[in-house]
Amino acid sequence: MKISKNLGAIRHRIAIVSGKGGVGKSTVTAGIAYNLARSGLKVGILDADVSGPNIPHLLNVEAEKMQVSQEGLLPVIAAYGIKIASAESLVESSDTPIVWRGPMRSSLINQFLADMLWGELDYLLVDLPPGTGDEPLSIMQTIPLTGLVIVSTPSSLSILDVSKIINMAKTMNVRVIGMVENMAYYECPGCHEKVYPFGKGNVKALSDKYQLRLIGQMPLDPLNTGKDIITSDDSPAVRMTAEITRTIEDLL
Ligand SMILES: Nc1ncnc2c1ncn2[C@@H]1O[C@H](COP(=O)(O)OP(=O)(O)O)[C@@H](O)[C@H]1O
Ligand SMILES: [Mg+2]
Ligand SMILES: [Zn+2]
Numbered sequence: 001m002k003i004s005k006n007l008g009a010i011r012h013r014i015a016i017v018s019g020k021g022g023v024g025k026s027t028v029t030a031g032i033a034y035n036l037a038r039s040g041l042k043v044g045i046l047d048a049d050v051s052g053p054n055i056p057h058l059l060n061v062e063a064e065k066m067q068v069s070q071e072g073l074l075p076v077i078a079a080y081g082i083k084i085a086s087a088e089s090l091v092e093s094s095d096t097p098i099v100w101r102g103p104m105r106s107s108l109i110n111q112f113l114a115d116m117l118w119g120e121l122d123y124l125l126v127d128l129p130p131g132t133g134d135e136p137l138s139i140m141q142t143i144p145l146t147g148l149v150i151v152s153t154p155s156s157l158s159i160l161d162v163s164k165i166i167n168m169a170k171t172m173n174v175r176v177i178g179m180v181e182n183m184a185y186y187e188c189p190g191c192h193e194k195v196y197p198f199g200k201g202n203v204k205a206l207s208d209k210y211q212l213r214l215i216g217q218m219p220l221d222p223l224n225t226g227k228d229i230i231t232s233d234d235s236p237a238v239r240m241t242a243e244i245t246r247t248i249e250d251l252l
Pocket of ligand 3: 188190191193194
């Protein structure tokens with residue numbers, strides 16, 4: 001009851017999910033949030049990947065910690081007013097591992113939902129841990145989600161695990177807004193030839209099989225150079241998710 005009251009002033013609640021880790025889920029989440037907030041919308045991110053919280057790092061507010069007020073928990077504020085709740089903003093340093101067990105992770109997420117002072121938001125994006133474990137299940141049960149955005153690479157292992165997510169969403173009656181194919185191809189900066197290191201057409205085939213919409217294909221970005229942090233409107237993650245963000249807005 002407390003959670004539904006606390007989330008009452010949030011217009012859209014979208015979870016970003018994937019079958020596997022390392023496919024770009026957090027990058028996509030941060031990029032979409034940035035694009036939405038830049039266009040003047042009020043945006044929050046719940047970093048529900050408690051064991052691998054990356055959102056504060058990606059949005060360049062790693063050093064800041066969440067504060068507690070009389071009314072509840074205060075989110076960390078990133079560019080364009082993006083409100084972030086993350087386990088990374090609790091711990092002393094980001095190389096301190098979070099060794100909490102499953103039930104503790106779920107109760108931390110519930111606290112972020114019940115006690116975080118989100119206020120009025122147009123969008124709350126939830127960055128879920130990969131797979132169909134405790135946290136994705138409990139989020140789908142606890143929050144009335146507007147829908148899911150599924151991120152996958154074209155590799156067959158990623159695809160396999162995504163099928164499980166799609167079936168889970170079906171069972172839970174949660175809408176899948178669409179699929180994002182990440183690392184879809186690599187364009188040689190020299191001759192502009194496109195190569196497909198993880199396979200070609202696999203994500204499209206999967207989305208066709210389940211009658212889902214493929215809402216974006218992001219290339220492997222040679223300019224990433226291992227710097228994952230979004231520091232400006234021109235950062236790769238922002239550029240690569242600009243059109244995906246518009247598509248999501250149109251679909252809702
Ligand atoms: N399209 C891309 N091009 C280049 N690097 C990418 C791309 N997408 C993600 N990455 C990089 O891959 C790594 C994993 O991405 P991340 O968003 O943390 O994945 P996940 O949240 O699914 O585990 C990060 O270092 C990220 O910067
Ligand atoms: Mg992640
Ligand atoms: Zn070339």
